[in-house]
Amino acid sequence: xxxxxxxxxxxxxxxxxxxxxxxxxxxxxxxxxxxxxxxxxxxxxxxxxxxxxxxxxxxxxxxxxxxxxxxxxxxxxxxxxxxxxxxxxxxxxxxxxxxxxxxxxxxxxxxx
Amino acid sequence: xxxxxxxxxxxxxxxxxxxxxxxxxxxxxxxxxxxxxxxxxxxxxxxxxxxxxxxxxxxxxxxxxxxxxxxxxxxxxxxxxxxxxxxxxxxxxxxxxxxxxxxxxxxxxxxxxxxxxx
Numbered sequence: 001x002x003x004x005x006x007x008x009x010x011x012x013x014x015x016x017x018x019x020x021x022x023x024x025x026x027x028x029x030x031x032x033x034x035x036x037x038x039x040x041x042x043x044x045x046x047x048x049x050x051x052x053x054x055x056x057x058x059x060x061x062x063x064x065x066x067x068x069x070x071x072x073x074x075x076x077x078x079x080x081x082x083x084x085x086x087x088x089x090x091x092x093x094x095x096x097x098x099x100x101x102x103x104x105x106x107x108x109x110x111x112x
Numbered sequence: 113x114x115x116x117x118x119x120x121x122x123x124x125x126x127x128x129x130x131x132x133x134x135x136x137x138x139x140x141x142x143x144x145x146x147x148x149x150x151x152x153x154x155x156x157x158x159x160x161x162x163x164x165x166x167x168x169x170x171x172x173x174x175x176x177x178x179x180x181x182x183x184x185x186x187x188x189x190x191x192x193x194x195x196x197x198x199x200x201x202x203x204x205x206x207x208x209x210x211x212x213x214x215x216x217x218x219x220x221x222x223x224x225x226x227x228x229x230x
Contacts, residue, residue: 043221096209102155
């Protein structure tokens, strides 16, 4: 079946870069997403990438996709304490109307 | 970006009562809304897909008579937890996909509703 895996925890110092990794198993995944969830809140869409792209950059965020290895990463440059949250990787086979399959989330802790 | 609201944000109820949670897309018309459930330190589990004007499609293992979903308009979907029990305590999150005036490439999530059943 479909599976999305993420490491559970990442700790970095303020100002460093953070890299959160995600792997997925379904080769028919078309859209890959990164969401951020702060404590007690819903999910905030950070960015998404189409499967025919290798990289997407949006300000401090860089998404890299290795479709051959089914590996997705999110790099946050100049990480700030406000970036501390849980980051979810998700995949779908179509546009927004399609079902999202989520990973279990990576907790990012940024220390001063 | 698209804004989705949920009401209430937190509710505490007694066992056996029913609780209604509203999900609204504030600045776009959503033809499709999704309802998720999230347990502590867990990922989101899709419960059902709600399409405006038609019956919701429930995921396997989700009781449709217990979790009633109504999507009566393009901006509002409701989830009613009927005869709630302590095991129904969870964080419920909705998402919307934009039809007219919205982005159809992704789901936009509400802030969630924390339900505690005593």
